[in-house]
Amino acid sequence: MSSDCPFCGIVAGEIPGRIVGENDHAVAFLDANPMAPGHTLVVPRNHRERLADATSEETQAVFSLVHGLAPAVEAAVDADGATVGVNDGSVAGQEVPHTHAHVIPRFAGDGGGSIHVAAGSRPELSDAKLDEIASEIGGASNDE
Ligand SMILES: [Zn+2]
Numbered sequence: 001m002s003s004d005c006p007f008c009g010i011v012a013g014e015i016p017g018r019i020v021g022e023n024d025h026a027v028a029f030l031d032a033n034p035m036a037p038g039h040t041l042v043v044p045r046n047h048r049e050r051l052a053d054a055t056s057e058e059t060q061a062v063f064s065l066v067h068g069l070a071p072a073v074e075a076a077v078d079a080d081g082a083t084v085g086v087n088d089g090s091v092a093g094q095e096v097p098h099t100h101a102h103v104i105p106r107f108a109g110d111g112g113g114s115i116h117v118a119a120g121s122r123p124e125l126s127d128a129k130l131d132e133i134a135s136e137i138g139g140a141s142n143d144e
Contacts, residue, residue, distance in 0.1 A: 002047040007098040011045050021069050025061035028069055031102070035112075038077035038105040042066050049097045051088045066101050079105035085115050092118070 001008040009015030011027050020040055021028035031039040042065045044058040051059065070082050083104045087093040106112060125133075 002098070005047055005096070005098050007041075007043045007096055007100065008047050011043065020073075021065050023061050023065060025058045026065050028065045035102075036077075036079075036105045036107070036110065038073045038079065038103075040069055040073050040103040042069070042101045042103070043098055048099050050094075051086055051099045054099060062099075062101055066103060070103050073103050074105055077105050080108050081106045083112070083115060085118075 001012060006015055010017035010019075010029055017032075018030040019027060020030060021042075025046075026042055026044055028040055028042040031041050042062050044054045044062055046054075046058065048054040048058065054062070066084060070084060073079070074082055083106055084101065085104075086099065086101050087095075088099070090097075104112075
C-alpha cells in the first residue's frame with residue numbers, strides 16, 4: 001500500500017468509495033469524477049503503478065471483474081455500450097499511479113470517440129516494419 005495513493009485508500013476503506021464489486025485481488029468502485037454515469041474503475045488491491053507491475057493473478061482478477069461488471073454497469077445506467085480500457089503510463093493519460101481499468105458507459109449520441117482516437121493520427125508502417133515490430137513484441141512477451 002502507498003500511503004498517499006487514493007486508490008489504496010479506497011481499497012483499505014480509509015477513503016470513502018462506492019464499491020461495486022470485489023474479489024481476492026481486485027476491487028471495483030465508481031469513479032469520483034465520472035466521464036459518464038456509471039463510470040467504474042477496477043484496481044488491483046495491491047499498489048501497482050503500471051499494468052505490467054501487477055502479477056498475472058492480479059491482472060486476471062482485474063479483468064475478471066471488468067468482464068462481469070461491464071454488462072451490469074451498462075444495465076444500471078441504461079447505456080448502449082461501454083468503452084473499456086487502461087491508460088497505461090502518464091503519457092497515455094494515466095492520472096493516478098495505481099493501475100486501473102476503466103469501464104465507461106456509452107450512449108448513442110454522447111459525443112465521445114472510440115479508443116482509436118487515443119493514440120492520435122495513424123502511422124504509415126510498411127509490412128517489413130510490422131514484421132519487425134511483431135518479432136520484437138513476441139521476443140519480449142513475458143506470460144507468467
Ligand atoms: Zn495505490
